[in-house]
Amino acid sequence: MDWDRRTFVKFAVGAVIGVHASPLIPKLMDDSTIWTQNWSWVPNPEGGGVAYARTVSPQTGTGVLAKIVNSRVAGERAIRVEGDPDHPLSQGGVVPADASALQLLYNEEIRVTSPMLRNRKTGEVMRITWSEALDQLAGNLSELAKSGKAHQSLALAPDPSDVTGRILSRLMHSLGSPNTAYTPTPRETMALAGVFMMGQPFLGFDLANANYVVSFGTPLLEGFGAPVAVRQAYAKWRGYPKNPGTLVQIEPRASVTAGQADEWLPCKAGSEGALALAMCRIMLEEGIYDKSIESAYGFDDMKGFAGFKSMLMKDYDRNKIAKMAGIPLAKLIKITLAFAKAERAVAVCGPGNSGDPGRMYDFMAVLALNAFKGNLGKPGGVLTQQPLPLKALAGDIADPQQPPLAGGERPFNVNNVNAMAKAALAKKPYGIKTLILCGGNFVFNGPQANVMHELARKTPFVVAITPYLDESAAVADLVLPSTHWLEGWGDSTTPYGSPVSSYGVHRPLVKAVPQARDAGDILLAVAQRLGGKVAEALPFKSTEEALAKRSEDLGDFEELAEAGSWVQKKAIYGPPKFNTPSGKLELFSMILHDLCVKQAGSADVLENMLAYLGVEGGAKTAFLPHWQKPAAWGDLKGNKLLMQAVPSLRTTWGGDAITPYMVKILPDTMLAEQDKLVVEMNPITAKALHLNDGDLVQVESEEGSLTAKLSVYAGAAPGMVFVPVGLGHEAFGFQVAGKGMNFNNAAGVTSDPMSGMPIWELTGVTVKKARG
Amino acid sequence: MATHQQAKKQRSRADWLLLILGVVLGSAFGFWITPTILYAEKPQPFQFDHKIHLEQVDDGCKSCHTFREDGSFTGIPDIESCKECHSADEALGEDPAEKEFMKYLQADQPIPWLVYSRQPDCVFFSHAAHSENAGFECSRCHGDHGQSTSLRPYEYNRITGYSRDIWGKGPIGLSGPPHRMKMDDCAKCHRENGVNGACFVCHK
Numbered sequence: 001m002d003w004d005r006r007t008f009v010k011f012a013v014g015a016v017i018g019v020h021a022s023p024l025i026p027k028l029m030d031d032s033t034i035w036t037q038n039w040s041w042v043p044n045p046e047g048g049g050v051a052y053a054r055t056v057s058p059q060t061g062t063g064v065l066a067k068i069v070n071s072r073v074a075g076e077r078a079i080r081v082e083g084d085p086d087h088p089l090s091q092g093g094v095v096p097a098d099a100s101a102l103q104l105l106y107n108e109e110i111r112v113t114s115p116m117l118r119n120r121k122t123g124e125v126m127r128i129t130w131s132e133a134l135d136q137l138a139g140n141l142s143e144l145a146k147s148g149k150a151h152q153s154l155a156l157a158p159d160p161s162d163v164t165g166r167i168l169s170r171l172m173h174s175l176g177s178p179n180t181a182y183t184p185t186p187r188e189t190m191a192l193a194g195v196f197m198m199g200q201p202f203l204g205f206d207l208a209n210a211n212y213v214v215s216f217g218t219p220l221l222e223g224f225g226a227p228v229a230v231r232q233a234y235a236k237w238r239g240y241p242k243n244p245g246t247l248v249q250i251e252p253r254a255s256v257t258a259g260q261a262d263e264w265l266p267c268k269a270g271s272e273g274a275l276a277l278a279m280c281r282i283m284l285e286e287g288i289y290d291k292s293i294e295s296a297y298g299f300d301d302m303k304g305f306a307g308f309k310s311m312l313m314k315d316y317d318r319n320k321i322a323k324m325a326g327i328p329l330a331k332l333i334k335i336t337l338a339f340a341k342a343e344r345a346v347a348v349c350g351p352g353n354s355g356d357p358g359r360m361y362d363f364m365a366v367l368a369l370n371a372f373k374g375n376l377g378k379p380g381g382v383l384t385q386q387p388l389p390l391k392a393l394a395g396d397i398a399d400p401q402q403p404p405l406a407g408g409e410r411p412f413n414v415n416n417v418n419a420m421a422k423a424a425l426a427k428k429p430y431g432i433k434t435l436i437l438c439g440g441n442f443v444f445n446g447p448q449a450n451v452m453h454e455l456a457r458k459t460p461f462v463v464a465i466t467p468y469l470d471e472s473a474a475v476a477d478l479v480l481p482s483t484h485w486l487e488g489w490g491d492s493t494t495p496y497g498s499p500v501s502s503y504g505v506h507r508p509l510v511k512a513v514p515q516a517r518d519a520g521d522i523l524l525a526v527a528q529r530l531g532g533k534v535a536e537a538l539p540f541k542s543t544e545e546a547l548a549k550r551s552e553d554l555g556d557f558e559e560l561a562e563a564g565s566w567v568q569k570k571a572i573y574g575p576p577k578f579n580t581p582s583g584k585l586e587l588f589s590m591i592l593h594d595l596c597v598k599q600a601g602s603a604d605v606l607e608n609m610l611a612y613l614g615v616e617g618g619a620k621t622a623f624l625p626h627w628q629k630p631a632a633w634g635d636l637k638g639n640k641l642l643m644q645a646v647p648s649l650r651t652t653w654g655g656d657a658i659t660p661y662m663v664k665i666l667p668d669t670m671l672a673e674q675d676k677l678v679v680e681m682n683p684i685t686a687k688a689l690h691l692n693d694g695d696l697v698q699v700e701s702e703e704g705s706l707t708a709k710l711s712v713y714a715g716a717a718p719g720m721v722f723v724p725v726g727l728g729h730e731a732f733g734f735q736v737a738g739k740g741m742n743f744n745n746a747a748g749v750t751s752d753p754m755s756g757m758p759i760w761e762l763t764g765v766t767v768k769k770a771r772g
Numbered sequence: 773m774a775t776h777q778q779a780k781k782q783r784s785r786a787d788w789l790l791l792i793l794g795v796v797l798g799s800a801f802g803f804w805i806t807p808t809i810l811y812a813e814k815p816q817p818f819q820f821d822h823k824i825h826l827e828q829v830d831d832g833c834k835s836c837h838t839f840r841e842d843g844s845f846t847g848i849p850d851i852e853s854c855k856e857c858h859s860a861d862e863a864l865g866e867d868p869a870e871k872e873f874m875k876y877l878q879a880d881q882p883i884p885w886l887v888y889s890r891q892p893d894c895v896f897f898s899h900a901a902h903s904e905n906a907g908f909e910c911s912r913c914h915g916d917h918g919q920s921t922s923l924r925p926y927e928y929n930r931i932t933g934y935s936r937d938i939w940g941k942g943p944i945g946l947s948g949p950p951h952r953m954k955m956d957d958c959a960k961c962h963r964e965n966g967v968n969g970a971c972f973v974c975h976k
Contacts, residue, residue, distance in 0.1 A: 010787045014794020021795065022802020023944045027810065031931040037892055038933050044893050047847070049840050072850045073882045 045079050046071030054084055054564035056504025057098045058162065058485050059655045061495035062226050063087025063565050064098055066486060066509050076510045078102055078486055083228060088567045089495065089502055093228035095649050100661035105484045105512050110468050110733050112481035114515045120477060130515070134522070136478055138529035140434055140461050141175055145530075150176030151402035152433045154424060154459075156417055157519075158183045158440035158655065161493040163547050164519045166393050167538060168438050171523050173397045174537035175530065178404040179432070181417035183440050183654055184357040184447065184758050186350050187496045188414060192755050193363035196589035197625070198376075199579025202385040203367075204499040205348050206571060207233035210380035211245035212342030214279075214335065216272040216366055218350035220247070221257045222647040225350065225497030234260065246342070248335055250275060251353065252644070253680070253722055254715025263335060266717055269642050269762055270630035271325035273362030276347060276369045277627055278321035279336045281312040283372050288340040290374025297580070298588020298624060308368065308587035308624050315626070326717075344380025345373055350497055352761035354645035354747065355653040355725060356447065360755035364589075364625035371585055377576040384576050385501040386568045388493055389553040393546055397537050403429065410613065410756045411592075411599040418448050418749040418758040421455045435459040437472045438519055439482065444471040444729060445654040446744035447760050450704050465519050470657065470731045482519040487512045489520065489543040491550070500568035503554065505547060507561045518543040592754075593623045614753035622754065631750045635764025639689065642720045643699065643765040645743050646670065646680070651726030658726050660735035669711055670724040670740075677708040677740035680722040681767065686712045689767060696770040699723065701763050704745040707770050721767050803943045811936050813925040817883055818872035821921045828857070833910045833918055845899035848885050851876060886926035888937040889914060889953060896976045906965070915950030 019025065038044065048071035057064050063084035070076050081101050085092035104110065115133035118125045128136075144150050155172050157165045160182040172180045191201035207213060207230060213220075224230050237245035249261035250272055258264040267275060283289040293299060301307040306314075322329040339345045349366035351358055367382065375381025406419035424432045435456060437443070442452045449471075456462045456475040464476035473479045482488070485506045492504040517525075520543030527538040540546040548557040554566045581590040596619075600606040607618050615622050616629060632642055647653055648670065650662050663671070672678050679699060681691065691697060693712040698705055699721055706723065716722050727740030748763035829835035836849045846853075860877045863870045876883050891897055902908045910918060927936035939945050940952030948957050955974075962969040 007787050007790050010791040011794040014791035014796075015798035015801075016794075018795040018798020018800070019802045021799045022806065024802035024806045027806055027945070028931075031810065031929055034892070034932040034934070037894060047893075049844065049846065050842070072846075072848055073884055 045069055045077055046074040048072060048074075052082075053509050054087075054562070055486070055506045055509060056087070056492055056565045057081075057101070058159070058490060058492035058504065058506060059097055059101075059652075060095055060227055061492045061498075061502065061504060062090040062094075062098075062228050063504065064090065064094060068509060078105065078510045081486075084564070087565055088500065089226040089229040089498060091228070091232055093232060095223075095227050096662050096665065097649075097652055097656065097659065100659040101484075101486065101656070103659040103661055104468065104656060104732075105486055105510075107733055110470075110731065111484075111513050112466060112469055112473060112479055112516070113513055114481060116479040118477050118479070130517070133478060133480055134525050134529055137436075137463055137480075138526045141526070142530055144433060145175055149433065151178060151400060152430060153177045153436065154179040154181070154405065154420060154432045154434070155436040155438060156181050156440060156442050157438040159185075159492070160415060161187075163393075163489075163491050163543060163550060164438065164523070166550075167520045167523045167540075167543070167546060168436075170393060170397060170537045171527050171534060173400060174527075174534045176400045176402070178400040178402060179420060181420050182415050183442075183445065184415060184417065185496060186357045186363075187494075189358045189360050189363050189752075189755060189757055190350075190496065192360055192412075192414070192757075193367055196592045197364060197367050197371075197580075197586050198384075198576060199586075199591070200384045200576060202387055202494070202501060204383050204385050204494075205346050205497050206344075206378075206380050206383050206499040207346070207348070207497075208236055208499075210344050210346045211237070212248075212339055212345035213237065213245060213348060214248045214339055214345070215250065215257065215261075215348045216276055216362065217251045217267075217269075217352050218348055219251075219255060219257050219353050219647045220249070220348065221260055221649075222255065222353075223355075223649055223653050226495035226502075227649060229495075229498065246338070248339075252717035252720060253353070253646070254713075255353070255646070256648070258715075263331070265327045265331060265335065267325040267327050269644055269717065269720060270633060271321075271627075272349075273359065273365040274316065274321050274627040275325050275327075275332070276349075276362070276365040277312060277316045277625070278318050278325075278332065279339065279347075280365075280369050280372045281316040281321075282318050282333060282336040283340050284309065284312060285318075286337070286340070288337070289372040292374060293371050293585070293587075296371065296585040296587050297582040297590070298586055302588060305588060305623070306620060311621055311624055311626060315621075340373065344375070344378070346370060346375055346381050347373070348497070351653075352644070353647050353722075353725075354743075354761045355647060356759045356761050357752075357757045359628065359630075359752050359759060359761075360757065361626055361628050365627060368587060368625040371587075376585070377572070377574050379571075379573060383499045383571050383573070385494060385498065386572060388501050388503050390493075390503065390550050391552050393550060394537060394539060405429070405432070407756055411595040411609075412756075414756045416751060416756055416758050417442070418446070418451060419751055419756070421448075421451050425451065425455055425458065433460050435462045436465070437463065437476065438465045438523070439467075440654070441466065441468075441470045441472050441657070443475055444657070444731075444742060444744070446747065446749070447758055448703055448747060448749040449742055449744040451749075465522055467513070467516060468657070468732065471729065474731060480522055481513060481516040482522065483508070483516045484512060486510055487516065488518040489547060490518065491547055499571050502565060502567040503551070504565045505551065505561050506564065507544075520546060587624060589623045596622065613756075614751075616753070628753060630762055631753075632748065632762035632764050635748075636719075639766055640764045641681075641685065641767055643701065643746065643763045644720060644722055644761065645725035645747075646722045647725055651724060653726060657729055657732045658736055658739075660733070663735055663739055669713075671727060672709050675739050677706060677724065677727060678711050679706070679708040679724075679767075680711045680713040680716040682716045682718040682720070683712050683714055684718045685716075685720070686710065691767070691769060697767050698770040699746060699765050699767050701746045701748050701765045703748050703763070706741045706743070706746050708741065710767075721765060806943055807936075810929055810931065811927045812930050813927050814886055815925055816886055816923045817876075819867075819869040820923050822918050823921050826918055837910075839900055839904075843898075843900045848883075848887060851880060851882055854883075886928075886935075888917070888926060888935050890935055891938065891953070892934060894975055895955075896974050911950065913949045913953060 048069045052065045065082045067080035083090045083092040083094035169180045194200045194203045247261040248263040249258040250265040252269040347369045370382045405423040462476045463478045464473045465480045494501045580586045600609040695710045697710045725743040728742035747760040749760040
């Protein structure tokens with residue numbers, strides 16, 4: 001037998017047939033398909049015992065259930081966040097941000113895994129130990145204090161009412177710095193309006209029991225207050241399970257809330273407060289108001305001051321206001337009559353679409369309208385919340401000697417983070433040497449992101465205490481890893497607008513980042529290193545201990561932590577107690593008047609001071625609920641438009657970043673072509689500016705600019721441009737970074753004339769076709 | 773001419789024999805190489821004697837392999853379960869495995885046992901439904917594992933990462949429980965017992 005090509009081929013063919021007759025090929029193919037089950041990016045949690053833990057998301061203040069798998073080897077891992085059916089503000093519902101919170105918790109690429117120190121000159125980042133990191137921060141603050149410059153430090157945190165905010169405030173105060181500021185919220189504006197008119201700082205809306213709701217520009221279904229509770233109230237208005245009601249939305253854009261409303265009044269942006277007062281006037285003229293309002297202080301004229309009734313009759317003519325607001329008079333009258341006649345009607349104010357804390361006089365106007373309806377303390381009306389039974393962390397601390405960076409010239413102090421940042425940049429009254437960003441990602445959330453970025457860049461020493469490698473961490477010299485709310489101790493207080501007060505405690509449920517510490521623990525460790533007065537002001541070893549002290553009156557702390565929350569059992573119905581000087585509802589606020597006179601020194605100077613603050617109309621109306629023209633209206637010259645944000649439950653309004661899941665569920669009307677921000681404009685406005693649907697446009701304000709794709713939308717009010725908020729991160733991984741642009745880079749932040757709170761509801765902008 | 777044709781015929785016959793030889797050798801190669809290249813071994817953390825443990829307890833396998841309150845199966849016991857009988861202060865005996873075990877016990881660390889019968893994550897399997905409701909003995913699927921005095925090496929598939937016990941020891945993956953735990957075995961048993969065999973019963 002010769003071994004030639006033919007014989008070789010036959011042998012080879014035989015071998016191939018033989019191999020195929022063995023299990024090798026089918027087994028390899030089978031295993032290759034099974035291999036796809038174990039790709040590294042396929043989530044494949046370890047098995048183990050499953051348990052649910054109750055906690056409260058500080059992002060929304062509502063109760064959630066964390067589903068946790070306890071693996072024998074890998075330990076505990078949260079695998080799901082659900083609504084807590086037993087929490088009154090949740091009732092089993094959950095918002096997308098909470099439902100997808102694990103995507104931030106377990107994304108190793110975006111978590112800070114150890115303390116880091118950045119060399120500003122070289123940009124080099126170095127991992128350091130906790131001991132070194134705490135020495136750095138304590139050393140810096142100690143040097144400032146020793147050289148008498150403690151006031152040249154500024155600390156920012158997301159919430160003044162949570163335990164971390166309290167610890168930070170005490171640390172800064174005891175150090176000698178008056179400069180602590182927080183993310184502005186409508187809770188503060190409502191507290192001011194409530195105190196000035198009713199002597200009650202904690203007010204809420206009984207939406208679930210109302211059957212006629214008029215919303216003055218507030219995005220009720222897009223993140224207002226405790227968003228799940230509001231959605232559930234909405235379900236009730238739609239007759240599920242009962243209590244059908246009517247929703248009237250007054251705002252310039254056909255938003256989600258407007259689309260779901262029974263009536264939509266597309267008013268001129270910023271005119272909402274005037275419309276509330278025009279409704280009061282119509283009720284007055286038609287005699288369909290609660291007669292007890294006549295006994296309110298300031299309803300009739302007083303010595304030297306015109307009363308609320310006179311002001312309404314003089315300034316809030318229904319024709320004039322309807323025309324100014326751009327809505328048909330007949331519709332305004334129809335709504336007012338229905339509101340007045342409804343059994344349980346409520347008027348709602350709150351954050352505008354841009355998420356600012358709202359204008360104080362607008363809040364007062366809406367409270368006045370509710371008083372005209374006579375719904376104060378009634379089911380479906382405006383209720384006073386039971387104050388949270390929380391204790392102070394320790395005794396009072398003497399006020400620092402130096403004045404704060406901003407706010408000193410005003411009759412009362414409010415938290416204005418933007419004014420403080422601008423003052424620090426202008427070095428008036430002084431500049432700062434140390435900036436502590438304790439959560440809240442201020443460099444992204446702003447409210448004026450560019451200003452916060454510039455401040456961080458120009459401040460010699462910047463510390464970011466954050467769970468994430470976010471925009472604030474990117475500009476910090478010292479980055480300290482703090483815990484996510486599912487892995488550390490913390491708390492949260494009543495969400496805005498809730499009819500009952502609530503307190504949430506979140507505790508460590510899982511271990512995600514071994515090096516992360518509670519933000520409160522970090523501050524307490526710094527206080528211990530600083531020693532002296534600072535250590536005395538914070539006599540706690542841990543945030544847990546501070547929380548236990550704070551919540552002493554809520555019973556056993558362990559039980560509270562296990563339950564996750566304390567919620568006021570019953571809403572307070574009945575005539576509200578007016579803690580005002582007159583003991584009555586005050587339409588003319590004596591508290592506000594006295595504060596202003598005290599600040600001014602004399603009645604003569606009062607007018608000058610009010611003019612300086614920008615309070616139009618002066619003392620004649622300054623202490624009454626009235627309407628002020630929005631500052632942004634003054635910017636409207638030439639081709640300028642008003643810019644307003646578009647909020648959504650699919651994005652976030654400050655706080656934690658949008659998650660990859662939320663990016664996936666964004667509609668093309670907010671984010672197009674994977675990464676392009678979409679802005680909306682009315683067809684008439686677009687035509688006037690020679691712009692077409694789909695054009696790439698440049699939205700420019702004095703503060704910054706945005707590039708976006710234009711969506712021509714008839715539901716947008718003419719003369720305006722609407723920009724989605726919460727997009728445009730530069731951090732948070734490839735699924736989130738680079739998606740759209742940051743609204744807060746272009747938002748123009750001003751101060752509310754009387755309250756001094758930062759407001760950014762409307763900004764004057766130009767829109768033109770972008771090059772390229 | 774005839775000679776040439778005869779030679780061609782003879783050669784052709786020999787060639788066909790070579791083809792058959794190729795088939796035989798190729799097939800033998802395939803049968804030999806399949807487990808050799810596909811499977812690798814890992815040692816268990818230390819030796820474990822199921823038999824001796826089984827003799828010490830009252831409730832058989834369920835003494836250590838328990839059900840949770842919600843009915844789910846704990847599988848391998850955690851270190852806390854071991855502590856019910858073993859003390860971190862004193863070793864029980866001189867066995868080298870006991871010494872290794874003490875390290876975990878003293879450090880309070882979970883023992884990273886490799887589970888021979890672990891199914892892919894896409895499979896839902898309720899032990900309660902099979903052992904409690906249907907009354908199956910553990911040995912029906914796990915064989916005489918409970919009577920073993922030592923742990924054999926854990927073999928796993930290099931491509932899929934799963935235990936070889938799922939596919940079975942045989943080179944062509946035939947047989948059935950307790951030698952194999954493939955989907956076909958589940959389906960067969962469900963069919964035989966008139967139990968729903970729809971996809972979603974096991975693949976949730």
